[in-house]
Amino acid sequence: MRTSTEYFSDLMKLKPNVYVGGEKVGRDDPRIRPGISVINITFDLAQHPEYEELMTATSPLTGKKVNRFNRLPQNPYDLMQKQKMIRLLCQRSGGCIQRCMGEDGIIALSIATKEIDEKHGTTYHSRFMEYLKYFQENDLIAAAAQTDAKGDRIKRPHEQADPDTYLHIVEERSDGIVVRGLKHCITIAAYADEIIALPTRALVEGDRDYAVSFAIPADHERVRLITRPVWLRERKEFEAPYAKFGASDSVVVFDNTFIPKERVFMCGEWEFGRRLALLFADSHRHSYCGCKPAVSDILCGTTALVAEANNIEKVSHVRQKLSEFIGSGELAYAAGIASAIYGEKTSSGTFFPNAVYANVGRRLTGETIYHEYHLLAEVTGGIMATLPFEEDFTNEETKQDLEKYVKRNPNLSAEFHHRAFRLAENMGASGLGGWFQVAGLHGGGSPIMETITLLAEYDIESKKNIAKYLAGINKELNQSKELKEKPFNLLSAERISEK
Amino acid sequence: MRTSTEYFSDLMKLKPNVYVGGEKVGRDDPRIRPGISVINITFDLAQHPEYEELMTATSPLTGKKVNRFNRLPQNPYDLMQKQKMIRLLCQRSGGCIQRCMGEDGIIALSIATKEIDEKHGTTYHSRFMEYLKYFQENDLIAAAAQTDAKGDRIKRPHEQADPDTYLHIVEERSDGIVVRGLKHCITIAAYADEIIALPTRALVEGDRDYAVSFAIPADHERVRLITRPVWLRERKEFEAPYAKFGASDSVVVFDNTFIPKERVFMCGEWEFGRRLALLFADSHRHSYCGCKPAVSDILCGTTALVAEANNIEKVSHVRQKLSEFIGSGELAYAAGIASAIYGEKTSSGTFFPNAVYANVGRRLTGETIYHEYHLLAEVTGGIMATLPFEEDFTNEETKQDLEKYVKRNPNLSAEFHHRAFRLAENMGASGLGGWFQVAGLHGGGSPIMETITLLAEYDIESKKNIAKYLAGINKELNQSKELKEKPFNLLSAERISEK
Amino acid sequence: MRTSTEYFSDLMKLKPNVYVGGEKVGRDDPRIRPGISVINITFDLAQHPEYEELMTATSPLTGKKVNRFNRLPQNPYDLMQKQKMIRLLCQRSGGCIQRCMGEDGIIALSIATKEIDEKHGTTYHSRFMEYLKYFQENDLIAAAAQTDAKGDRIKRPHEQADPDTYLHIVEERSDGIVVRGLKHCITIAAYADEIIALPTRALVEGDRDYAVSFAIPADHERVRLITRPVWLRERKEFEAPYAKFGASDSVVVFDNTFIPKERVFMCGEWEFGRRLALLFADSHRHSYCGCKPAVSDILCGTTALVAEANNIEKVSHVRQKLSEFIGSGELAYAAGIASAIYGEKTSSGTFFPNAVYANVGRRLTGETIYHEYHLLAEVTGGIMATLPFEEDFTNEETKQDLEKYVKRNPNLSAEFHHRAFRLAENMGASGLGGWFQVAGLHGGGSPIMETITLLAEYDIESKKNIAKYLAGINKELNQSKELKEKPFNLLSAERISEK
């Protein structure tokens, strides 16, 4: 497994294809560094003995120890460990660990390639597993490029005026394919090793050319990464981990890009568009059942911290507010656990989380995210947006004024207060704060997307049958489906625990 | 195991001590029959081959097959089966299966008696286990009498002007104790075989006499059950299961009641007041993670049914509303599963659900219950409260008018419409509907009680430590507690599933 | 003006055409009496000197003093007085004064008949004003019959399989018309003097026969009133005003009913279907800005009352809850005031409330109604649904038990507690409580209907223009429309108040 230093040195080898603010920049541009600092955590903790069991595991593919982010889950426990790892790392990185999108990309492809092969007799699965071996052995970071530019929201890909608003195949050659199009909102693309492209929606036959999936290096020829980084105002004296983190999202432009055959994992199988899109989305929503609880943890902790600074930690309405974070964080986390327990073994061997639970969990966090910032702001007070800049706290002319101003709890130092309110300000009154609100709402699919998935997956008819029975419309209530439905490995669990 | 007929015949043998509407009545009073109809389900399905695995299990105590409601859970799977049983049975009984309170009572006592013995060298546990053997072998129904009248809400039991507002010991004798006081909101007392009394809150030393727990037959001497039944308007032609169900709650009066020694399970151990109260409450909240999802199922199904009748089932806002039921039902159910997975083996051998998850799950359902009725009412329309009485649908002078009036979806019969709207009316515009709203809010503890429990149980300090780390107040983030925290039987699950 | 005794005696003269529970019954049926008790208030207070200015006013039509419910508003002050009258009377009657629907019916017809005449040269307006003279002089009560049975919700009236699901003209004769069809959810029809029929929706040319409006006596030939009354459990010793009130809703069947020409106010003018329907709806929504604040007042007062009984009136979360009622009640009331101030003088001389404010006000109360019951239930506790029946409080065997049980606040009598909790139970765990929830949601149009009206009436484009200006898409921001928009009689108000 790589160290974070090796990761950075590998990044430096990439050819420049990143654009920020009107310029082509190198991967060493300071504006994308905050995102790299986040990814570093995933390398550093994998080397840390205490985190070893959480961060690493043996790959069934190679028999070697790999970073858990790069491994395919085999059972409910693996999914629970993945969820836990994401939560703990997101706590450290201020709310988003960013690497999970690659994990969800390989999970989705491991399953879909197998299923396509089963139907079409193709050989995508072995091709993908070869790639995965390379991916694991080099401990790579991948950006999963799913969301297309999409153009007119009410038209299908092949109906768009501009065919490039969705990524598509423009030429099929014996040695590979040529693709064109735009993916956007692609976090970490600017500091990933690889880009994995996946379809974003259900496709119809006319969309055949849009059924395409592949993986390429991030600096592949004819790929442009137009990148929007977000970072916090630099700290000078009052350094803090939170202030070092940030993120970058890219518009990924494929401009008649050639993809070699061994890197192509779907090519025209439009009936699998919805399946592959949802495999990624549902796996990612399961990941969100780990990361969003961490966001609640951080907002809860920060709210408790400023409450302590304001000396109102025991006040009834503050306590009530703290308990709201517990509610949304732990309900979402519980949904992830249920999703693991009720997951299923796919034909590929990859163990996949239950869609209903992943979706109710992730949706909840999308519904509550702005409210959680509201809670933090309510307890912090106006100072969240009006705290003078750091330098005024060190300027000799104003230092004493501001120390008087900021001190509230007589048991805590002025610096403690300053740091606590600075953290709240960083969260609630900055571009990064806005980024986290939007990510909390839309990342992995906004609540309306989960609602759509739920309405498609959930058996509302069986609920209606209960009503029909109770109303005397149907004479019997057939519950045999529910009676048969079991948590994965249920009997084994029972047998063991009764020992 | 008893049949429902045997249960009823046993009820008929009880001495009359039930009061309804100013009269002493027998257990055959038609106003309490709807509650008996609910309990019958738990006997009938236990005899049904398809439900056998769900409804029954071997008791570790006796080695015999018992009704699952009367058995102590031994592992996470048992808790999941309990939760599932409650959900499926509540679906059948219109929302509350009522028998779980006895189950939660024996779970709580099995643990607390052991822990009291461990501290005080008493012998409550074996005494209780003897009782439980009797309880299981006779397949009994118990009302758990926890909530005291409580008098002045801001005073402790021993500070009350009237000492009887909380149940207490008035005399200790060699052969038993004499108790006096009032318990209220005690569902099923009027048609239970037994009453199990439990303390309702944390106690201080001065409350010693209030630390009392015991079990007695429901018609025990000097016990009065002042009972408030609730039932629906009787159906004549359009019979339906829902209309047959109801409930009764009693004020249980202990009027210098003698409790024989072998039925006393706590007697003065005030330091265990909170523990026993919470063991019952948290176990019951775990039960609510099964029953409240069933309430959501029923409300969801009924909403879908009236939407079909109104021919608006595909309308966007109706679909959105249906998905809200999925959210609250499945999140609460997931919380129950996580509560089982993260449960713990107590010293008594009984496996107990995790309190945080049980509380976030049950709280959610309390927060959403009125909103769910709102959703049902919104989709049903004004007809929910204005539907003419059944007889006008059969009166020859008005039958034709009402069939015209009620018919909306051209593909469904007038009777289908009538039955669907009648069900909605029964739910949303009746005394029973009000009962279900209040029970959905307060049963097992209202949201504010769960909030209090959460604020006591949850480690907010560890969240604040995350904030301190991110703010640069603390240099390190210690996550070792979380790293060690594991789902029960985790490694075994892993080992097995990897086979 | 009539006394309530005269009103009742007039009711007794009506021919029996009311059906309840399978029987044809007289207006003296005890089940409809609770609604009559509500209407009585409007007669009794009109005779009361203190209420004279509020309850009565000179009719511009006749120059005589009439009940304000039967008079056409002429200016903003009249609308404010109407709103205030409704609020105060609803406080007395437990939440709904029922007579306003007649008022809103005559307001709507006074305007629409004038506008139809202006377009078509018809003479509906004078015909209607003649009727109104009769109506005022006899101090009549009218049920406004608007809501049709409506059949298939996704089809227009003339597209329905059964043409009678909407009321329509089947024959036009020189002396009148013959109509057939069903109106439903028609409150007070069973104890009104008159029934005023109005169209329920926008119509297209094919719906011509459905464009019909008229007024007839409630016992008119070939009219059937299939009636669903709702009442509370009768009080024996602990009488209370609340327990005497109730309501009845009818399915009003027009079965080839002949309407004499002088009572026909619209006949085929389909282009005015939407206008007349909305005139009634918006006027009624303005009425709801008076009645729903009274519902909030009552729920607030009852919550405060049970809080006092529970001795938790000063507890922080209870105070917060009380303030929520203030919010929804007074915001809706304020919307009614703004609606009056920004109302308009129609060509008929009737002053009409502003639609946007009436709709935001009424919608708010529909959105919050279930939540308000939730608040009441939360503060009351489980006793709301489990309070034993009244007779158990007087039965000598249980009286003492229940007085102990019910007493919480040491400064208040057992009877005070009993009465307070009985009121809460009557509100929150009864058929009438369900009726009020549904009426609070759907009466005058459910939130979704107000949303539809708002989206039709509100100038969203002008808001978009603000965004276009701020975005630099448009160079100028034209606010001249808003600059010209003035509250009615603004300058006069200014001139006077500056004196």
Added chain:
Amino acid sequence: MRTSTEYFSDLMKLKPNVYVGGEKVGRDDPRIRPGISVINITFDLAQHPEYEELMTATSPLTGKKVNRFNRLPQNPYDLMQKQKMIRLLCQRSGGCIQRCMGEDGIIALSIATKEIDEKHGTTYHSRFMEYLKYFQENDLIAAAAQTDAKGDRIKRPHEQADPDTYLHIVEERSDGIVVRGLKHCITIAAYADEIIALPTRALVEGDRDYAVSFAIPADHERVRLITRPVWLRERKEFEAPYAKFGASDSVVVFDNTFIPKERVFMCGEWEFGRRLALLFADSHRHSYCGCKPAVSDILCGTTALVAEANNIEKVSHVRQKLSEFIGSGELAYAAGIASAIYGEKTSSGTFFPNAVYANVGRRLTGETIYHEYHLLAEVTGGIMATLPFEEDFTNEETKQDLEKYVKRNPNLSAEFHHRAFRLAENMGASGLGGWFQVAGLHGGGSPIMETITLLAEYDIESKKNIAKYLAGINKELNQSKELKEKPFNLLSAERISEK
């Protein structure tokens, strides 16, 4: 009246006492310019004929035409015009016009000085009116400095460890007073002409020295303005009004500052601390009933704009969301109107808005502000936080890519899309966006402050009396208070409108 050019030139004359980011800077610092651009609007439109009636009025004090922001309201119409002016100007300035705090400061002082004089025989009122004359004639801008640093939230001013956390008198001299202390969250202080200091809370006798109010020039000796400006990323090619606006908040430090006698308006009259604090707060909350509707207007308009760009403007859930902005904006605006209509003439002659309506209105907007950003974000999509920087839209290497990427609605240009999403990004993913969220929550008092005011001002007892009457606890319902309560100038309005 001044022009905006004169205002700026006057600002340039001020002595430097502004600190930003560790430096003392001039009023020409570009970081505070965005706030000046906002204030300019209030000068520019006052010169504009179309806005003359709105923006200016005759001062009863001088008989001259003055800017409405600097004039005392005399009647309900004046309050409505103030509210309207604020709404229209806030629409233009992106959500906050900033000048109203000075207006609310002079309103509060005009009333309180009179009332203090009435009680104490002092001469503050004439002193203040002299100052106001100067203020009006020079068309000045004032920052109202109310919020003290406040130190420990659970202690009173005189109990604080550091006495300077609240502004207080340290010396009383014949020619004036010397004060010390810190005010914070003081918007516009850095570009105001004057600073008006007001107490922030109820005071007790021990707080006597904290009862102090005065006005001084913004560059007064021994006053420091430690300032936190907020601005947007500068536009280069795609200029837009929104991008030019911003705000600055200051910590205002009084460091043994001498205040000349003629500028002192309260000096030790601690019993008026609460009154003056609330006069300012309630007047300011009435102002918020004008500005927050404008924020809803802007967010509504921007949501509609991005919906158009996304070509989803007609989609049902988008329509529903747009209607939510109408609800909160217009309910708050209606509350302001009701507050004006039910306002009162104070002894000073200043007409003051009704506190209950001002508080329910402002509270609503504080409760909904984060939700409104949620709505905007939901309709905009992830692009709100990931839109590449402006320069990438003009860089020749990436321009074409981004035009493809941004274009969604085939009827609109790429530039239209870019501008629309840029506006949304400026609002929802920037430091300024965070500032507006916090200001929307806390400005003028957060919801919890309005709740406290409401619970103090509202007659809950009268609501409880309704419940007591309905419960049969009281025999009569006394409504005479409500019967007497009238909108201001009610009879005159009636008389006129009936002409």
